[in-house]
Amino acid sequence: MAYPSGPPPAPPAQSLGSTNTVFITETRFDLSYxxxxxGIIKAVLVVLNLLCFICIEASAFRSNGRGVYFVFVSLVGLAFTGGLLLMYLYHIVEKYHNFxxxxFFGYLAMVSYGVDAFLKAKALKAGELAQGSRVHTGKQTHVTTPPALP
Structure with a gap:
């Protein structure tokens, strides 16, 4: 952009003073998060985990293996995400700012991914499938099809 009256204005001068960070260490409920x-992401995740739990419990699949695993994952997600949301709403994270x-959470995620990678490498060496299972039949059937018509 051209400035008709001369060069562009100089940026504001920066002060060389120090900055202070203030922590209010009392717990208080604050919905602004x-x-x-x-905060929106955590709230949406809490609602989705709760809906997932309700849907699987209301279905016929709640007692099979996949349904039980689905319930477990949705409840663990609800507990962790709900707990984190409450910690932020009540400023517990700010109260314990030295932690x-x-x-901490980055380290847990890194360790979890490391364990998963180790288990995947072990399964790869053992020749396991990534998902599903092999079905072995005792009898092999050979089917001969006639050639296609011209």
């Missing part, structure tokens, strides 16, 4: 993007929250 819900309207932030991380390295991002490093």
């Amino acid at each position: 819900i309207v932030t993007p991380p 390295k929250w991002f490093k």
